Amino acid sequence: MHPVPPVPAERLPALLAAMPKAELHIHIEGSLEPELIFALARRNGVALPYAGVEDLRRAYAFTNLQSFLDIYYAGASVLLQSQDFYDMAWAYLERAAADQVRRAEIFFDPQTHTARGVAMETVIDGLSRACRDAKRIGVDAELILCFLRHLSEEEAFDTLEQALPFRDRFIGVGLDSSEVGHPPEKFARVFAKCRQQGLHLVAHAGEEGPPAYVWAALDVLKVERIDHGVQSAQDPALMKRLAQDRIPLTVCPLSNLKLCVFPDLAQHNIRQLLDAGLCATINSDDPAYFGGYMNANFLQTFAATGLDAQHAYRLARNSFEGSFAEASAKKRYVEELDAVFAAA
Numbered sequence: 488m489h490p491v492p493p494v495p496a497e498r499l500p501a502l503l504a505a506m507p508k509a510e511l512h513i514h515i516e517g518s519l520e521p522e523l524i525f526a527l528a529r530r531n532g533v534a535l536p537y538a539g540v541e542d543l544r545r546a547y548a549f550t551n552l553q554s555f556l557d558i559y560y561a562g563a564s565v566l567l568q569s570q571d572f573y574d575m576a577w578a579y580l581e582r583a584a585a586d587q588v589r590r591a592e593i594f595f596d597p598q599t600h601t602a603r604g605v606a607m608e609t610v611i612d613g614l615s616r617a618c619r620d621a622k623r624i625g626v627d628a629e630l631i632l633c634f635l636r637h638l639s640e641e642e643a644f645d646t647l648e649q650a651l652p653f654r655d656r657f658i659g660v661g662l663d664s665s666e667v668g669h670p671p672e673k674f675a676r677v678f679a680k681c682r683q684q685g686l687h688l689v690a691h692a693g694e695e696g697p698p699a700y701v702w703a704a705l706d707v708l709k710v711e712r713i714d715h716g717v718q719s720a721q722d723p724a725l726m727k728r729l730a731q732d733r734i735p736l737t738v739c740p741l742s743n744l745k746l747c748v749f750p751d752l753a754q755h756n757i758r759q760l761l762d763a764g765l766c767a768t769i770n771s772d773d774p775a776y777f778g779g780y781m782n783a784n785f786l787q788t789f790a791a792t793g794l795d796a797q798h799a800y801r802l803a804r805n806s807f808e809g810s811f812a813e814a815s816a817k818k819r820y821v822e823e824l825d826a827v828f829a830a831a
């Protein structure tokens with residue numbers, strides 16, 4: 488929509504909440520709320536090293552990515568049965584629907600579960616049933632399998648082999664976990680194989696790692712999107728490349744705040760990324776751990792940085808453009824977005 492009509496500042500929060508949007512960076516294991524962790528622990532007879540919900544929440548004081556990952560993997564240990572994966576994904580999808588998320592592309596970390604003896608089929612069955620049922624609540628949800636980059640490429644190949652019998656239940660692969668010291672090049676061969684399979688490719692890069700990791704994700708792994716990517720702003724040539732090729736960045740402001748990537752939200756570089764013409768988006772990453780789902784990310788980021796209605800429209804539009812939805816669905820989403828802004 489050109490131009491976006493001016494919106495009084497007091498009406499902006501309601502518009503942010505009501506506008507249709509896509510979420511492109513959500514780790515389903517990071518949507519596991521403490522209450523559900525304890526409920527599943529009871530259901531499955533799993534012992535937790537925390538006295539209760541409040542004790543667990545108190546442990547959510549992170550200093551960097553690794554300090555979060557240690558707790559995140561511990562929380563996922565309560566997931567054993569297909570129904571556990573379904574319940575976790577369904578809880579997220581209901582929250583997404585409430586935040587007017589029309590399309591969700593959901594990461595899952597199978598190695599976190601197969602390493603504990605849970606079958607790949609159990610994981611994918613529970614998650615994919617929830618995604619299928621989400622159509623009933625107006626969310627078009629798909630799965631993206633992530634390889635853990637602190638493990639070897641050989642283990643990623645094993646994981647891919649275990650997942651390929653369920654090839655029709657995920658649309659792509661990604662790369663997550665500890666970034667620094669595990670550059671994209673480590674996974675060049677397995678990403679090449681995924682590409683041959685016709686899978687979409689994304690990777691976390693430039694969250695804590697340098698611009699060189701973003702270049703390698705693009706040029707070696709040949710990814711279509713960069714997850715996070717905020718460190719790209721250190722490299723003007725990279726910024727130019729990302730803008731020219733319309734490479735989406737799935738930025739996660741509350742995650743960046745909680746993992747101390749930026750000292751406060753007011754200093755987040757989302758405005759710089761948007762104003763440089765990048766296809767930047769806002770996402771929740773691990774909402775149960777970082778204090779908010781999609782609309783909380785939008786509302787707190789806009790309040791802290793002074794972004795306006797133009798930015799809101801651009802972010803929602805970028806999220807649909809950057810999604811792997813079919814062209815006809817993208818067109819429908821953008822028409823709905825235009826109608827919401829026309830009425831604002």
Ligand code: HPA
Nearest residue numbers: 514663664665691772773
């Ligand atoms: O933000 C993240 N970065 C890397 N790995 C992750 N796994 C869950 N969330 C993240």
Ligand SMILES: [Zn+2]
Nearest residue numbers: 514663714772
């Ligand atoms: Zn992430």
